[in-house]
Amino acid sequence: MKKSDLRQLIREEIIKELFDTKEKIRWREGEETDFTATFTGPNDQKYVIDITSLEWLNLPDRATIAAGKLLPDAANEMWEDGQGYHVEFRDVKKGKGITGLGGADSAKIFGIVINAIVDKMKRENAELVFFSAKEPSRKELYKKMAPLIASRMGMKQVNNGTYYFLYKE
Secondary structure (H helix, E strand, O other), rough: OOOOHHHHHHHHHHHHHHHHHOOOOEEEEEOOOOOOEEOOOOOOOOEEEEEEHHOOOOOOHHHHHHHHHHHHHHHHHHHHOOOOOEEEEEEEEEOOOOOOOHHHHHHHHHHHHHHHHHHHHHHHOOOOEEEEOHHHHHHHHHHHHHHHHHHHHHHHEEEEEEEEEEEEE
8 A cells, every 4th residue: 555545544534533523512601602612522631612603703804804805705794794603622721722632532522523513503504604723733634624514514615724714605
């Protein structure tokens, strides 16, 4: 087997595991968010997923510029009107940055997060979902995952490597 074939097989297995990893997530109204969920990962660390309506956020100008360049007119209008959701997740102790995990635990945690977000956004009939990444490793993961998440949600996706937009046409 060639190295490139092996890498592709590993990628496919990781992606499969991401979408097969679920945990029962209980959403509640957050203090500064629309929805918040906390769960314990397979590494016994606590994680939080926050989903906030765009209408309540003071988004960076760079995100708005990216939305204007990347989104089709109807989706950009939703963005400008604050119709949609911003998604974040973090390690309770280490924050939003890189948690230093890696390997199987990392894939399982991302799987739990992705499935929870997809399920919740489907229940909310979300038409626009936004998330961002600063760290190179997270940017690379999101670049690969955004099209898969969008497909699971019946959405299209566009990104500039930092800002990721999923939208319904």
